[in-house]
Amino acid sequence: VKIEKIGEFGLIKLLRKKIFSKDRRIIVNIGDDAAVIKSSKDKLLILTTDALIEKVHFDLKYCTLLEVGWKSLVANLSDIAAMGGTPLAGVVSLGIPKKSEVGKVLTLYQGMQKAGKKYNCPLVGGDTVFSPKGLVISIAVLGEVKKESITTRSGAKQRDLVCVTGDLGLSQFGLELLKKIPRKTLKSTWIKKHLLPEPRIEESQFLVKNFRINSMIDISDGLSSEINHIANESKVGAIIYEEKIPINPLIQKNAKLINKSPLDLALNSGEEYELLFTLPEKYQKKLDSIKDFKISVIGKIVSAREGLKIVGKDGKKRNLEFKGYTHF
Amino acid sequence: VKIEKIGEFGLIKLLRKKIFSKDRRIIVNIGDDAAVIKSSKDKLLILTTDALIEKVHFDLKYCTLLEVGWKSLVANLSDIAAMGGTPLAGVVSLGIPKKSEVGKVLTLYQGMQKAGKKYNCPLVGGDTVFSPKGLVISIAVLGEVKKESITTRSGAKQRDLVCVTGDLGLSQFGLELLKKIPRKTLKSTWIKKHLLPEPRIEESQFLVKNFRINSMIDISDGLSSEINHIANESKVGAIIYEEKIPINPLIQKNAKLINKSPLDLALNSGEEYELLFTLPEKYQKKLDSIKDFKISVIGKIVSAREGLKIVGKDGKKRNLEFKGYTHF
Numbered sequence: 001v002k003i004e005k006i007g008e009f010g011l012i013k014l015l016r017k018k019i020f021s022k023d024r025r026i027i028v029n030i031g032d033d034a035a036v037i038k039s040s041k042d043k044l045l046i047l048t049t050d051a052l053i054e055k056v057h058f059d060l061k062y063c064t065l066l067e068v069g070w071k072s073l074v075a076n077l078s079d080i081a082a083m084g085g086t087p088l089a090g091v092v093s094l095g096i097p098k099k100s101e102v103g104k105v106l107t108l109y110q111g112m113q114k115a116g117k118k119y120n121c122p123l124v125g126g127d128t129v130f131s132p133k134g135l136v137i138s139i140a141v142l143g144e145v146k147k148e149s150i151t152t153r154s155g156a157k158q159r160d161l162v163c164v165t166g167d168l169g170l171s172q173f174g175l176e177l178l179k180k181i182p183r184k185t186l187k188s189t190w191i192k193k194h195l196l197p198e199p200r201i202e203e204s205q206f207l208v209k210n211f212r213i214n215s216m217i218d219i220s221d222g223l224s225s226e227i228n229h230i231a232n233e234s235k236v237g238a239i240i241y242e243e244k245i246p247i248n249p250l251i252q253k254n255a256k257l258i259n260k261s262p263l264d265l266a267l268n269s270g271e272e273y274e275l276l277f278t279l280p281e282k283y284q285k286k287l288d289s290i291k292d293f294k295i296s297v298i299g300k301i302v303s304a305r306e307g308l309k310i311v312g313k314d315g316k317k318r319n320l321e322f323k324g325y326t327h328f
Numbered sequence: 329v330k331i332e333k334i335g336e337f338g339l340i341k342l343l344r345k346k347i348f349s350k351d352r353r354i355i356v357n358i359g360d361d362a363a364v365i366k367s368s369k370d371k372l373l374i375l376t377t378d379a380l381i382e383k384v385h386f387d388l389k390y391c392t393l394l395e396v397g398w399k400s401l402v403a404n405l406s407d408i409a410a411m412g413g414t415p416l417a418g419v420v421s422l423g424i425p426k427k428s429e430v431g432k433v434l435t436l437y438q439g440m441q442k443a444g445k446k447y448n449c450p451l452v453g454g455d456t457v458f459s460p461k462g463l464v465i466s467i468a469v470l471g472e473v474k475k476e477s478i479t480t481r482s483g484a485k486q487r488d489l490v491c492v493t494g495d496l497g498l499s500q501f502g503l504e505l506l507k508k509i510p511r512k513t514l515k516s517t518w519i520k521k522h523l524l525p526e527p528r529i530e531e532s533q534f535l536v537k538n539f540r541i542n543s544m545i546d547i548s549d550g551l552s553s554e555i556n557h558i559a560n561e562s563k564v565g566a567i568i569y570e571e572k573i574p575i576n577p578l579i580q581k582n583a584k585l586i587n588k589s590p591l592d593l594a595l596n597s598g599e600e601y602e603l604l605f606t607l608p609e610k611y612q613k614k615l616d617s618i619k620d621f622k623i624s625v626i627g628k629i630v631s632a633r634e635g636l637k638i639v640g641k642d643g644k645k646r647n648l649e650f651k652g653y654t655h656f
Binding site: 028031032034035036037039041045047050051053055056057078079080082083085088091092093094095124125126127129130131132133134136138143145152154218233 | 381406420452
């Protein structure tokens with residue numbers, strides 16, 4: 001069945017039954033002019049939005065609508081995590097071609113819903129419009145954060161440790177493989193991080209509760225680009241040690257398949273959704289004691305005058321080139 | 329200068345300087361992963377989103393980028409008003425072609441900014457991405473509302489008065505003229521409501537403070553469509569009196585220019601952004617005493633069994649046909 005057949009209100013009715021959920025925080029959800037949500041009394045609000053456009057941010061030749069839906073919400077949840085917060089609710093603006101199959105639109109929403117359920121971010125409403133060319137997905141997420149837990153890009157201080165969660169490089173590796181090689185011949189472990197990334201909400205909550213985090217950002221455009229943002233906003237410099245960068249083990253061996261070096265991938269892979277953060281050096285030991293998830297200390301914050309450097313395995317210091325993803 | 333020349337970060341820098349504002353409620357704004365906002369302690373939150381796509385929702389042949397920006401925010405502000413709330417902050421997802429002129433993108437944002445300033449809704453962040461074909465604008469607005477002031481679509485009760493703010497029909501009249509006739513030959517009063525509509529935030533605040541409003545909705549798809557939403561959600565029917573519908577005086581005389589009847593326009597014109605609401609009949613006198621803005625009692629709520637009717641000037645009752653705007 002095509003969307004134009006059931007019409008706008010038919011679609012809303014379907015989404016209301018299947019997708020949009022109500023929990024104790026949601027006072028009014030889809031089916032009204034706007035959603036009404038209850039937040040905690042002592043918290044501040046976080047608002048963020050991200051857009052994904054077909055053929056620009058994703059290609060249905062190599063990813064499913066469920067994966068696109070999942071990632072479109074995760075990109076926003078990762079921003080909430082980067083601010084030290086937790087999600088409250090999301091709204092979806094969706095542009096779809098008239099000839100879209102209802103089942104396919106539902107699958108896209110189910111991807112969002114699945115991420116929303118896993119990370120406690122119910123979808124509460126939105127706007128579905130006609131798009132003359134391809135899918136256009138824009139999601140906004142509302143979150144909340146304790147005042148003392150807010151982690152901005154601008155709080156890094158000299159001598160801070162520079163840390164990163166998880167490991168890096170796999171997302172771009174997966175994307176480049178998908179562009180070159182039929183998906184069914186690829187190992188699922190190679191492409192999973194690109195297709196179904198996870199926002200580091202739990203990790204962020206653990207960090208803001210147990211440490212004084214001076215600055216934090218999520219890695220959506222690549223480590224080199226994000227460290228540059230922190231340095232600019234905080235008016236500091238940073239030194240990164242190549243040997244300490246947590247390169248994903250799969251790409252250590254296989255980066256040559258896409259003619260890249262593992263280091264290049266780890267420095268510049270976008271859509272990793274890991275957290276990059278800085279905190280006072282006194283926490284070194286306490287960081288080492290974290291067992292529930294992986295954290296690597298990869299460098300330190302220095303003065304702005306010293307700039308952004310990377311120290312190679314040969315011990316030589318070079319300028320850190322910034323080659324992350326940009327939209328234009 | 330084209331966008332691709334200054335790049336994504338050049339654009340963000342420019343917007344940060346010129347567009348995105350910070351007031352006492354805004355703790356963190358553009359330039360971080362997400363915005364952080366303070367809300368009032370005793371209030372609930374409202375979240376809404378609306379998307380506008382070039383050639384579907386607007387055509388730059390007959391409207392300016394400033395007007396498009398203005399309207400894209402107003403559509404959201406109107407939803408906040410319809411819930412009985414006031415805006416807190418907005419975020420913008422914008423898809424733009426690579427060859428866009430920086431000055432033009434800035435003008436679009438300035439339209440949003442102008443509406444944001446007038447209606448106290450600062451823009452606090454967003455996401456700017458590449459769109460392969462035309463502008464794609466999606467805005468999400470966060471608002472707040474007192475628990476006792478929430479006005480949904482589902483609270484209408486039998487014997488309620490059905491009321492509408494302002495007058496109706498002019499928005500579609502303006503749009504149809506713009507499609508047919510060069511803009512410069514048109515009177516500005518004919519096209520102003522279509523191009524620069526106003527959200528009824530002040531009116532909504534006055535209403536929820538001074539009356540018990542049982543249901544409310546904004547007229548974005550046309551009166552006939554919106555009364556249908558209230559009836560469905562509230563499980564009631566309604567009778568509307570033709571002679572009481574506040575038809576805009578300009579279209580009374582000129583509707584023939586576009587081969588429509590004034591009544592047809594008043595019933596089905598979308599993007600009016602007037603408020604349609606219902607309240608107990610005991611308020612009739614108090615409504616009459618409102619001097620600051622126009623309110624018309626156009627009918628009453630009846631049982632669901634009686635359906636949706638319109639009583640003509642001849643006194644005859646007909647079914648109210650629903651011909652408002654739908655996206656598919």
